[in-house]
Amino acid sequence: MARKLLLENINVPGIHSFDVYRQNGGYRSVEKALKTMTPEAVVEEVKTSGLRGRGGAGFPTGMKWSFLAKPEGRERYLVCNADESEPGTFKDRYLMTHIPHLLIEGMIVASFALGAKTSYIYVRGEMMPQIRILERAIAEAKNAGFLGKNILGSGYDLELYVHPGGGAYICGEETALIESLEGKRGNPRIKPPFPAISGVWACPTVVNNVETIAAVVPIINDGGEGYAQVGIGRSTGTKLISASGNLNKPGVYEIELGLPVEEFIYSDEYCGGIANGKKLKAVVAGGSSVPILPANLILNTINGQPRLMSYESLADGGFQTGSMLGSGGFIAFDEDQCIVRNTWNFSRFYHHESCGQCSPCREGTGWMEKVLHRLEYGHGKMSDIDLLVDVSKKIEGNTICPLGDAAAWPVASAIRHFRDEFEWHVTHPKEALERNYGIANYANPLPKFEEVVGQN
Amino acid sequence: MSDKVKVTIDGITVEVEPGTRILNAARQIGGDIVPPAMCYYSKLEGSGGKCRTCLVKVSKGSEKDPRPMPKLVASCRTGVMDGMEVQNITSPEVIEARKGVVEILLINHPLDCPICDQAGECHLQDLSFEHGVGNSRYEFVRRTFEKIDLGDKIQLHMTRCILCYRCVYVANQITDNRLHGILGRGDASEISTYIEKAIDNDFSGNVIDVCPVGALTDKTFRFKNRVWFTKPVDAHRDCPSCKGKVTLWYKGDEVLRVTGRKDQFGEVEDFICNTCRFETKNTSSWVIEGPRQISKTSVISANHYEYTPLPVIKENKKLIDANKVEFERASKI
Structure with a gap:
């Protein structure tokens, strides 16, 4: 059983309440940080840990924190991005529902490190139960003296607010989130200036994912060095993976980064294989916006190495033959799924x-x-496939925020890897409405794939 | 000159104030290397970055940090750095991206230029003529909207809108109360007033001038005439609320419409009030300054012969000699 850092006590009855959480070693990191460490030391510890943003981009968190401008006489803000709307990702909701105090503990430590006197948790508007859970947890923590004025006698004040989101996927983009938090329409801002210089109400702001902030707790408890020992290479620590799709045991799993993808899908400890004894056809490894990979490429990289669940290994091969870890929304497709429809x-x-x-x-x-609608419903033309590639190229990289890229990548990658299936939809329109293309050669061993790449 | 920064755009170096946007630096050079701009308006703070037609490639970040920028950047929102090297029309990547943006801007545009009042002074027309491709690959139904009257003077035809947000910035920054804005999102978003309220403000007419397409049109001028048949004349008057510097558009003796004075980039020099724009349409109210010089490339100057010698003169040696003085003056300009 691999080591769990975030979800260790998830099965303790009543862990959502303050008392049980405290008895199980909760809020130790707050005591440690506020009583024995300086804010700089906390930032340094996070840097040592090598923690990378868990929201999708994988930017080193310690680095992000050290970029925060610290002008005199200006407020600084920490905003927790809990606007989790990526199709296939549901880890933050799970964490907030079952162990809300972990997030609040992380928020206190992170706010202390950044010198924020006011911090926000921007929760997706649809997650009303989680908003109530968090508000209750905040009230409990405040009663116990972990929030409010002069926390634990350290002289540090912190107010924590939960903000219900505007109900749009785009509000998960950090600058759109800031706009929405300010009460405006959630349109992404044009960068620069980056939020670290001018964020909420033009003050320096750090926006972090729920899981990133929660991961600060074990980092402070065990020390950055200890956290860095978990994981592989530059992907340190553990990651919550939201596994969904045609799996025997879909759900949220905490994995040590570096776990082989094959083990994650097929071992009984994790997903337990493909449901109904079917075969794996394709995987979207990190939420809907990352490139989709056929079964043979997700299990092995193009060089024949087994693919691991880590930032580097999943990105191995670039966009030609790789994908991204993203936010950890792992969607598996079995042989009966239609890639065009998806x-x-x-x-x-x-x-x-x-x-x-x-x-x-x-x-x-x-x-x-x-x-794509036309292709799926049998009215497509051969030229549509190239048209899609071309349009996706025109969008990718030319937009204000990454949503354009996120929209372009799945389309471009699906055509790159599953072109046969798209063509089959054009040549056999009637058949495509009645049955699926099936697994074809997408699970074949890789060497054949290498040959094709070599010819190009 | 030590506080100025050097920036090279398509191989032409210019010295500009620090903090100048790349687009404005290019405008200081002028000519073909100026990126087109549909949403940026130098007089409106915060505008730009939305239409993506002004994308350029930064091949060298600055003297200190010579790394190129990874993506194409919106030149209207990117400040220059000392030693920056920018590629606009010399980069095939930029040309390709711009073609894509033009095609994408046009997929939901009705292309009803023959019945559009903006035709002839429409930025989208110029843009697609200069940077677009001949045909579209879009084969679906275009989005359409009903026409909305924003008060008795302005008509909104949302179907033509390219969502540049300029009119929103005008209402925010020029008038004291913004009544219209963006409703909806994605390609369903539209400029509208909340529950069809009328826009009634002394400076609201400026939204017509800033609109790059025919989405916001002057109801007092609608379907009166094609702009290239009218004669632009600079004029001014003593106006209590604005500077009163306008362009009158004549057909015969009649003033058909009044607009702000637009420069070669289509931006007005001064915003004007609604009284000047809609209600002062007789010559006697104005002091005429002289003909308005419209950019030579515009269709509006198509039948103005002040500057270009007639083609027949250009080709005939004898006539060139005979018109030497005229010809030299013309080619100098």
């Missing part, structure tokens, strides 16, 4: 969630969705 579904989501501020994303996502 791509259309993702595309429909991004079309619906585009904020409409910059033109490539506003118009391009709708265009892609319409073309």
Whole structure:
């Protein structure tokens, strides 16, 4: 059984309440940080740990914290991004529902490290139960003296607020989140200036994912060195993976980074294999916005190494043959799933969630969705496939925020790896409505794939 | 000159104030290397960055940090650094991206130029002519909206809108109360007033001038005439609320419409009030200054011969000699 850092006590009855959480060693890190450490030392400890942002981009958290501008006489803010809306990702909701005090503990330590007197937890508007849970937890922590004025006699004040989100995927983008938090329409801002210089109400702000902030707790408890020993290479620590799709045991798993993907899918400790004895066809490894990979490429990299669940290994091979760890939304597709339909579904989501501020994303996502709809329902043309690739290229990298990229990558990667299936939808429109393309050669051993790449 | 920074755009170096945007630095050089801008408006703070037509490639970040920027950047929102090297029309990547943006901007545009009042002074027309491709690959139904009257003077035809947000910035920064804004999101977002309220403000007419397309049009001028048949004349008057510096558009003796004075980038020099714009349409109210110089490339100057010698003169040696003085003056300009 691998070591768990975040979900260690998740099965203790009543862990959502302050007393039980405290009896199980909760809020130790707050005591340690506030009584024995300086804010700089906390930041240093996080840097040593090598913790990387868990929200998707994987930017080193310690580095992000040290970039925060510290002008005299200006407030600084910490905002926790709990606007978890990526299709396939549900780890933050799980964490907030069952062990809310872990997040609050992390918020106190992180706010102390950044010198924030006011911090916000921006929770997705649809997660009303979680908002209530968090508010209750905050009240409990405040009663016990862990929030409010002069926490534990250290002279440090912190107010923590829960802010219900605006109900849009785009509000999970950090600058859109800040806009929304300020009470405006959740449109992403144009960077620079980055939030570290000018964020909430033009004050320096750090925006971190729920899991990142929760991970600060074990870092302070065990020390940065101790945390860095878990994991592999530059991917340190543990990661919550939201496994979904055609798996025997879907759910939220805490894994040590560096776990082989094959073990994650097939071992009984984790997902327990593909449901109904079917075969694996494809995997989206990190939430809907990362490139989809066929079964043979997700289990092994193009060089024949087994692929591991880590930032580096999943990205091995770039976008040609790799993917990304993203936010850890692991979606598995069995042989009966239609990749065209799935791509259309993702595309429909991004079309619906585009904020409409910059033109490539506003118009391009709708265009892609319409073309994919046509392909899926048997009215497609051969030229549509190249058209989709071209439109996705026109969107990718030309937008204000990463939503454009997120909309373009799944489409581009699906066509890159599953072109046969798209073509089959054009050549056999009637058949495509009645049955699925099946697994074809997507699970074949890799050497064949290498040959194809070599010819190009 | 030590406080100025050097920036090289398409191989042409210019010295500008620190903090200048790349687009404005390019405008100081002028000519073909100026990136097109649909949403940026130098007089409106915070505008720009949305339409993505002004994307450029920064091939060298600055003297201190010569790394190129990883992605194409919006030149209207990116400040220059000392020693920065920018590629606009010399970069195939930029040209390709811009073509894509133009195509994408046009997929939901009705292309009803023959019946649009903005035709002839429409930025989208210029943009697609200069940077677009001939045909579109979009084969679906375009989004359409009903026309909305924003008060008795302004009509909103949302179908033509490219969502540049300029009119929102005008209402925020020029008028004291913004009544319209963006409703909805994605390609369903639209400029509208909340529950169809009328926009009634002394400076609201400026939204017509800043609109790069024919989405916001002057109801007092709608369908009166094509802009290239009218004669622009600079004029001013003593106006209590604005500077009163306008362009009058004549057809015969009649003033068909009044607008702000637009420069070569389509930006007005001064915002004007609604009284000047809508209610002062007789010559006797104005002091005429002279003909308005419209950019030579514009269709509005198509039948103005002040500057270009007639083609027939250009080709005939004898006529060139005979018109030497005229010809030299023209080519100098």
